Amino acid sequence: MRLTTKGRYAVTAMLDLALQEGKRPVTLQDIAMNQEISLSYLEQLFAKLRAAGLVKGMRGPGGGYRLAQKMGDISIASVIAAVDEKADMTRCGGEANCLDGEKCLTHELWMELSDKIYEFLNGITLGELVRRPEVIEVAERQEAVRQGLRSGRLKTVIVEADSLIGGAK
Amino acid sequence: MRLTTKGRYAVTAMLDLALQEGKRPVTLQDIAMNQEISLSYLEQLFAKLRAAGLVKGMRGPGGGYRLAQKMGDISIASVIAAVDEKADMTRCGGEANCLDGEKCLTHELWMELSDKIYEFLNGITLGELVRRPEVIEVAERQEAVRQGLRSGRLKTVIVEADSLIGGAK
DNA sequence: TGAAAACCAAGTAAAGAAGTTGGAAATTAT
DNA sequence: ATAATTTCCAACTTCTTTACTTGGTTTTCA
Numbered sequence: 507m508r509l510t511t512k513g514r515y516a517v518t519a520m521l522d523l524a525l526q527e528g529k530r531p532v533t534l535q536d537i538a539m540n541q542e543i544s545l546s547y548l549e550q551l552f553a554k555l556r557a558a559g560l561v562k563g564m565r566g567p568g569g570g571y572r573l574a575q576k577m578g579d580i581s582i583a584s585v586i587a588a589v590d591e592k593a594d595m596t597r598c599g600g601e602a603n604c605l606d607g608e609k610c611l612t613h614e615l616w617m618e619l620s621d622k623i624y625e626f627l628n629g630i631t632l633g634e635l636v637r638r639p640e641v642i643e644v645a646e647r648q649e650a651v652r653q654g655l656r657s658g659r660l661k662t663v664i665v666e667a668d669s670l671i672g673g674a675k
Numbered sequence: 676m677r678l679t680t681k682g683r684y685a686v687t688a689m690l691d692l693a694l695q696e697g698k699r700p701v702t703l704q705d706i707a708m709n710q711e712i713s714l715s716y717l718e719q720l721f722a723k724l725r726a727a728g729l730v731k732g733m734r735g736p737g738g739g740y741r742l743a744q745k746m747g748d749i750s751i752a753s754v755i756a757a758v759d760e761k762a763d764m765t766r767c768g769g770e771a772n773c774l775d776g777e778k779c780l781t782h783e784l785w786m787e788l789s790d791k792i793y794e795f796l797n798g799i800t801l802g803e804l805v806r807r808p809e810v811i812e813v814a815e816r817q818e819a820v821r822q823g824l825r826s827g828r829l830k831t832v833i834v835e836a837d838s839l840i841g842g843a844k
Numbered sequence: 845t846g847a848a849a850a851c852c853a854a855g856t857a858a859a860g861a862a863g864t865t866g867g868a869a870a871t872t873a874t
Numbered sequence: 875a876t877a878a879t880t881t882c883c884a885a886c887t888t889c890t891t892t893a894c895t896t897g898g899t900t901t902t903c904a
Binding site: 509514517518521522525541582608609610611612613614615616619622623626627630635638640641644645647648 | 678683686687690691694710751777778779780781782783784785788791792795796799804807809810813814816817
């Protein structure tokens, strides 16, 4: 289980998806604005999430993404594994050939740590996360911003601010 | 607590040092050969380990490095922290300003995971590792190679093999 | 005095992360 | 039908970090 910002982006986006479950599909555009991740980077991540069978995309206006499984069945570990294919924490990637075909001195230590991390992340699902108070709190704040954007008022402010500063990213 | 190959190199080298404790100082040349890490990369890592007060260097012939503290007092976490200064697992590095000065959706999750990893690595010391059977086993195999190199026989073989293949790295 | 080592600084190469660009295909709303 | 909206796709760029390289200098021992 390798841990990078890439995996974090994926988990955050998936959690956003889980929070909107039941409403209409969520567009990447929407996630990009809320979580401040670039749209095309999200596209790349979602291509992998889709390949892993974690989400399904729907094209056209009103389209977007939905979870492909029940949120209680999607573990954080599976999300991270989906986007960052090479999950080798050790020099050898699990095989014990780190050093001249033999185990290196610290092989067991990293294996043990990998197991611990996997155990932790595999034990938590999106379903569990959406029920956490602190997640709900942040989600509500973000929902308010989303409403503002949709109504057009905040969007105008942002566009104006961007043109003053020198363009959005 | 960020986890990279850099930290792993440092821990492996430190463990090598711990295993030789009591004998004469260990040269980086020696570690480089045994653990297959480039000498100058090791120099850079040891500059940081020295700055962190984990090792002390002795110059001149017969010199090398020794642990600066009792091996039972050196945790794996402290070794990793020494070489990989920016220990930010989260987008915000512990501060809760990951998103527009506010906590992002998954802030608590990563903090929790960071704590777990730190707890694990902080609970293990070099002193503990050198007593583990699998470490002792690997160390003994490496010691045999070291003896062979010192006696000159294996070294000759390696040099010959290298010139056949096209040079060492 | 010479060799062996730590020490130091600057650079390079390769990889991966993150983002960019410019589309094509599907689907819905007008 | 057509236009807008969205996923889907591929290639490329930029930035950062890792890992390694080069070419020294100082210290210390034999």
